[in-house]
Amino acid sequence: MKRLDPAGGASARLTLAQAQAAGFPVGAENLAVDLADTLARVTTSPVDLLRDQAASDRFWELHAGELPVGWAFPPLAETRRLRDVIRSLLDAAQQGMPLDERAVHELNAFALAASASAQLTVQGAQVARTERWRYARPAHLALAAAAFSAIDTLGDPAIRSNLRQCARPLCTMLFFRGDRRRRWCTPNTCGNRDRVARHYRRRHPRPT
């Protein structure tokens, strides 16, 4: 059973342009990686893109197409907590390090807060597979969906091994390498800066 499909299932997939327009430089990877990338460490000190409740709500709104019907905005502190847990686990996986047991336990607790059962819905001649979700608070639906996404990412060796960190020095954004063997988190931010820097070095070689 694929638990991540929203019951509606009609929403178009998020694009990078939509994510960037909403203030998130990296987006359209998957829900877990996009959430991890809300801690932007492109400079020496990390920048929290979830700076307030409104920014957090914007993140969830962007990903509404990946959330179960009936979800509600989680409080900022809970979104940040889950983000930090996912970030630490994805970082460790990407670096080939062992996963922290306490972080795994916390991730699983977020996932346990909501669960779905498959249901058969009949309306006249139309028969469809739908899902019925169980949860204590609607906000748990959003958090659990992100936790499921992280579990799907970490639990599948093929998906996990495709995870990369941006090739630009100091940028720690994560993304999926994909077929194009991409090196940068985004072509229009780090890709551009890296190309400009290499061009500059070619034009201005250091004296030896």
Ligand SMILES: [Zn+2]
């Ligand atoms: Zn980058």
